[in-house]
Amino acid sequence: xxxxxxxxxxxxxxxxxxxxxxxxxxxxxxxxxxxxxxxxxxxxxxxxxxxxxxxxxxxxxxxxxxxxxxxxxxxxxxxxxxxxxxxxxxxxxxxxxxxxxxxxxxxxxxxxxxxxxxxxxxxxxxxxxxxxxxxxxxxxxxxxxxxxxxxxxxxxxxxxxxxxxxxxxxxxxxxxxxxxxxxxxxxxxxxxxxxxxxxxxxxxxxxxxxxxxxxxxxxxxxxxxxxxxxxxxxxxxxxxxxxxxxxxxxxxxxxxxxxxxxxxxxxxxxxxxxxxxxxxxxxxxxxxxxxxxxxxxxxxxxxxxxxxxxxxxxxxxxxxxxxxxxxxxxxxxxxxxxxxxxxxxxxxxxxxxxxxxxxxxxxxxxxxxxxxxxxxxxxxxxxxxxxxxxxxxxxxxxxxxxxxxxxxxxxxxxxxxxxxxxxxxxxxxxxxxxxxxxxxxxxxxxxxxxxxxxxxxxxxxxxxxxxxxxxxxxxxxxxxxxxxxxxxxxxxxxxxxxxxxxxxxxxxxxxxxxxxxxxxxxxxxxxxxxxxxxxxxxxxxxxxxxxxxxxxxxxxxxxxxxxxxxxxxxxxxxxxxxxxxxxxxxxxxxxxxxxxxxxxxxxxxxxxxxxxxxxxxxxxxxxxxxxxxxxxxxxxxxx
Numbered sequence: 001x002x003x004x005x006x007x008x009x010x011x012x013x014x015x016x017x018x019x020x021x022x023x024x025x026x027x028x029x030x031x032x033x034x035x036x037x038x039x040x041x042x043x044x045x046x047x048x049x050x051x052x053x054x055x056x057x058x059x060x061x062x063x064x065x066x067x068x069x070x071x072x073x074x075x076x077x078x079x080x081x082x083x084x085x086x087x088x089x090x091x092x093x094x095x096x097x098x099x100x101x102x103x104x105x106x107x108x109x110x111x112x113x114x115x116x117x118x119x120x121x122x123x124x125x126x127x128x129x130x131x132x133x134x135x136x137x138x139x140x141x142x143x144x145x146x147x148x149x150x151x152x153x154x155x156x157x158x159x160x161x162x163x164x165x166x167x168x169x170x171x172x173x174x175x176x177x178x179x180x181x182x183x184x185x186x187x188x189x190x191x192x193x194x195x196x197x198x199x200x201x202x203x204x205x206x207x208x209x210x211x212x213x214x215x216x217x218x219x220x221x222x223x224x225x226x227x228x229x230x231x232x233x234x235x236x237x238x239x240x241x242x243x244x245x246x247x248x249x250x251x252x253x254x255x256x257x258x259x260x261x262x263x264x265x266x267x268x269x270x271x272x273x274x275x276x277x278x279x280x281x282x283x284x285x286x287x288x289x290x291x292x293x294x295x296x297x298x299x300x301x302x303x304x305x306x307x308x309x310x311x312x313x314x315x316x317x318x319x320x321x322x323x324x325x326x327x328x329x330x331x332x333x334x335x336x337x338x339x340x341x342x343x344x345x346x347x348x349x350x351x352x353x354x355x356x357x358x359x360x361x362x363x364x365x366x367x368x369x370x371x372x373x374x375x376x377x378x379x380x381x382x383x384x385x386x387x388x389x390x391x392x393x394x395x396x397x398x399x400x401x402x403x404x405x406x407x408x409x410x411x412x413x414x415x416x417x418x419x420x421x422x423x424x425x426x427x428x429x430x431x432x433x434x435x436x437x438x439x440x441x442x443x444x445x446x447x448x449x450x451x452x453x454x455x456x457x458x459x460x461x462x463x464x465x466x467x468x469x470x471x472x473x474x475x476x477x478x479x480x481x482x483x484x485x486x487x488x489x490x491x492x493x494x495x496x497x498x499x500x501x502x503x504x505x506x507x508x509x510x511x512x513x514x515x516x517x518x519x520x521x522x523x524x525x526x527x528x529x530x531x532x533x534x535x536x537x538x539x540x541x542x543x544x545x546x547x548x549x550x551x552x553x554x555x556x557x558x559x560x561x562x563x564x565x566x567x568x569x570x571x572x573x574x575x576x577x578x579x580x581x582x583x584x585x586x587x588x589x590x591x592x593x594x595x596x597x598x599x600x601x602x603x604x605x606x607x608x609x610x611x612x613x614x615x616x617x618x619x620x621x622x623x624x625x626x627x628x629x630x631x632x633x634x635x636x637x638x639x
Contacts, residue, residue, distance in 0.1 A: 332520030
């Protein structure tokens with residue numbers, strides 16, 4: 001420094017608070033025509049300065065050099081001058097839309113008034129548009145330490161961010177402070193009404209994270225009615241909260257309506273964060289109802305939007321990945337689903353929303369029970385630690401799912417021990433209805449676990465009665481996936497009773513129903529049962545009612561590992577065994593021969609070849625050679 005011209009030394013000390021700078025910014029800030037020349041001098045001589053971006057118009061100092069400059073600035077630049085330069089810099093940055101760097105300058109020179117004003121502006125872009133919650137909390141803490149009192153907007157988004165970071169006590173205190181400031185302020189009645197709506201929404205979001213879903217079903221419609229002039233983003237957030245509260249109570253029709261309200265409210269906004277939450281909530285409802293045909297397109301579009309807006313590494317991106325993983329799992333795309341869920345869960349677990357985290361856990365949990373196939377991507381104890389950070393319902397859902405999975409893999413002792421611990425299974429092998437269950441998704445999970453326990457214990461009458469009761473409830477609620485689960489539960493009950501014929505019929509009902517919604521998940525979770533039934537069944541006994549049902553059958557055969565049965569066992573899946581000639585022609589199809597080539601190789605006429613292929617396709621339940629080859633591979637007829 002001592003070798004530099006004196007004016008340049010003074011200039012460097014004055015601009016030390018700037019984390020990054022351009023010639024225009026510095027010229028405006030120091031009000032000196034030589035600022036651009038000084039900067040050029042530093043760049044030409046590479047004096048501890050770094051060029052930012054491809055265009056080379058912005059710069060920053062090396063970190064150690066900047067720390068040195070900040071230290072000497074306190075001694076060589078009067079406080080009044082430091083504040084003057086920083087304020088002008090903040091003004092220039094604010095006009096250019098660089099709010100965060102402007103706030104950084106204001107905090108650097110301890111200007112609480114300017115910091116409060118900039119924090120109000122920053123809340124919109126940092127939280128509402130992009131979802132950078134920890135960053136905003138850190139800025140709010142800095143401003144508060146300066147003695148600044150955040151305004152209504154910043155207070156609301158601080159409470160929001162604290163809730164989503166699961167700092168619930170801090171969030172509740174922030175809302176209380178906000179409410180107190182509103183009532184003691186001298187603002188107009190109209191302004192106070194809007195501010196009260198914001199505080200009310202913060203309370204709603206807090207209740208969502210505390211899993212008080214029944215309260216939300218009551219208070220959110222009232223909020224929406226009385227906050228008709230609230231910001232569209234805020235109305236969208238409230239409606240989305242209501243949609244989730246209705247979803248976990250299996251009220252899908254009302255939940256879809258609330259989700260549409262949320263989507264409509266946030267659609268005109270520029271907030272990718274808001275649109276992403278609304279889209280994820282809508283997708284979660286369709287997955288819960290097992291109406292998944294259009295969900296994939298919605299999530300693909302959402303991922304593209306986040307990539308375009310550089311939101312790929314945010315919390316909402318992890319939540320979206322959990323939702324997509326659960327969709328892929330429902331479709332039977334296991335490998336991709338597991339990879340997505342394992343990558344997203346460490347980030348997504350911090351979102352504070354129990355039901356989004358549960359989507360990821362649902363994908364990962366079966367792999368911990370089927371660990372003999374391959375090491376699970378995340379160990380069961382890790383999943384339990386995630387669940388323990390949330391309200392009780394998440395741990396309950398996890399344990400109830402584990403009971404069913406242990407029964408499904410033939411480990412009833414483990415399932416019964418867990419059932420007794422949870423409180424749904426008595427020492428004398430009775431299913432106990434829990435009195436403290438409030439929400440339908442937990443109640444139905446408990447009932448399904450009870451069916452599995454009763455079936456494994458040989459309590460067939462009690463299991464059958466519970467299946468009948470739950471089937472009626474699932475049909476009323478429109479829970480298509482649950483109906484497949486219940487058909488498979490009936491299938492398992494018949495198998496343990498020794499009635500293979502009725503078990504096959506129940507599996508047929510499950511396959512035909514699954515074909516209408518594309519759900520393969522239940523068959524994977526009950527894969528030992530499904531494989532056992534298929535081993536003793538013929539395709540015609542399954543009464544597959546459509547091409548979609550036959551395609552679902554092929555998917556399930558591959559998914560549950562039934563293709564690993566011996567060839568003789570696989571062959572009985574056909575309505576009639578293939579003749580020697582039909583098998584010969586099937587292998588020629590696999591080799592790519594056309595009808596004329598097959599005629600020349602076998603010495604029979606083309607017309608006879610076509611006749612044999614017609615019979616072959618009929619036996620395999622397909623309409624063309626491509627489908628015939630796919631079916632043959634699933635049955636291992638081409639080995």
